[in-house]
Amino acid sequence: MFAQRPVNIIENLFFCFICSFSELVNLLYCLSGIKAGLMRTYDSMSQDFLDYSDSPFYLPMIYVISFLHTVVQERRKFGPLGWNIPYEFNSADWLSSCMFVQNHLDALEPGQGISWTTVRYMVSAVQYGGRVTDDYDTRLLVTFTRVWFSDQLFSEDFQFYKGYGIMKFRNISEYLDEIEKMKTVDPPQAYGLHTNADITYQRNITQDLLDTILSIQPKESSSGGGETREASVYRQSKEMLDKVPPNFDPHEVKERLKLYGMYNSMVIFLRQEIDRMQKVISLVRTTLKDLLLAIDGTIIMNEALRDSLDNIYDAKVPKIWLKSSWSSSTLGFWFTEFLERNIQFSTWCFQARPFSFWMTGFFNPQGFLTAMRQEVTRAHKGWALDMVSLHNDVTKHLYDEIKAPPPI
Structure with missing residues (x-):
């Protein structure tokens, strides 16, 4: 019985390590993704900001800018597959885009439609595009705005990707409750990437975790009879x-x-x-x-x-x-x-x-x-x-x- 105890202890420690490692990977997934990004955006948003305009265009456009903001940030975790250059997009880009939408809607005459050409240019070339220096990254932003910023945005069946539709609530709490129901792990297609891009991301994040574990292991020489470091x-x-x-x-x-x-x-x-x-x-x-x-x-x-x-x-x-x-x-x-x-x-x-x-x-x-x-x-x-x-x-x-x- 005593001979088996060390083996059981080692097995238990190994099992605990695997469980902790899995929990850590799951935690990293929870801290990233579209759900986490939208939650951060709407959790920091005030109700007055949401009530700024009574235009039927306002709430959907704020949401599509928030969704775009999350996507451009999350694409960085895929490395060169996401962006050729890792840009530091932040909340200032989101806020400036939303303020432009507010001013643009205020300037519209009754019955006048949105100038999508102007909105796309301001978002893809000025607000977010002002940080972009690579031609292919600029093309990517232009493509996002061309597909998402159009009259189809206001239709009931519009989706960014399968399962990712538009939210049009009047209260912040409603947004937070609905965002809480979203999936924690997103398919790469939601970011405009191929399915295999997730393989690269998972491999990179696992490698980073293992490298971190190796870096914090004890560096002292072994006191046993084996070969020292x-x-x-x-x-x-x-x-x-x-x-x-x-x-x-x-x-x-x-x-x-x-x-x-x-x-x-x-x-x-x-x-x-x-x-x-x-x-x-x-x-x-x-x-x-x-x-x-x-x-x-x-x-x-x-x-x-x-x-x-x-x-x-x-x-x-x-x-x-x-x-x-x-x-x-x-x-x-x-x-x-x-x-x-x-x-x-x-x-x-x-x-x-x-x-x-x-x-x-x-x-x-x-x-x-x-x-x-x-x-x-x-x-x-x-x-x-x-x-x-x-x-x-x-x-x-x-x-x-x-x-x-x-x-x-």
Whole structure:
């Protein structure tokens, strides 16, 4: 019986952790979404503001602006899928839009209709659009206003999305009661996004939670008989340091590139890639050496080395490496790619130009495509670079079967 108690305790702790984690995710969902956004907007609204106008257009237009305000804010949680640039939309944008609607309705003559062109422009280009700097983000705002700001807004069957209609109550309490009945979790379509966008959001929020849990875990050395954090990182760092390739010799690289033609577009691209790879190699070697010395107590453990120690122990890429290289999910994948990239550049420079290229192994894949177009253009007299376009042919060749480059 006593032998089973520790197991039960561990199982209970694990179960509590899972339950707490699920509750935390649900709490984050409750704090975001259309329901939470509309609740914040109408909870901070006064009854006098709602009673400002007797126009039948007033209440629906205030609600559609509030709904738009919630949507543009909530789209930020989807990252680049929501906005190309994360804008800081706030209540001032909502208030200025509502005040414009008030003034616009006050200026209407009896029987005169709303100038939707004016309303759309003011909301999408001035009030909210005044913060937007990206052309595609501007197009998105214009699309929202074109679809939602029209005479259809006042019809009984109007819906922003299935299940999201217009509310036209006279009292704040009625709005709050009705908003309370809304769903806590919204489908991405309600924000104008594809269904798969929610997968990205859930993965990101879960990753952030797990990263936070890792960041607050105890950093002290283990008092048990197992390997300590410092010993584990020391061993991993020494293994990686032994595998770090030597730096490129600038003179050897220069002499070798002369054989290819220093002003050849593909050679220029290779030289740029080698220069960036040289910096990454030096950075990795320096970091690992300093980390070994810091763990031994020879030098002081600064903030960058402490971050590297924590990330290596958690199998994550140190931030100082990410700034100068590429992103990767784990340290193992990153270091493997680090070695493979170096092999590709070394083989190309010191042996021969490869018959095929690993494009995701370049720092600047777009630069490779541009250099390739320049090479093809120069190979044909009279061709202009602007007239050359890329064309893809899907083949069934395996990597080992490619024995010659494609014809230019």
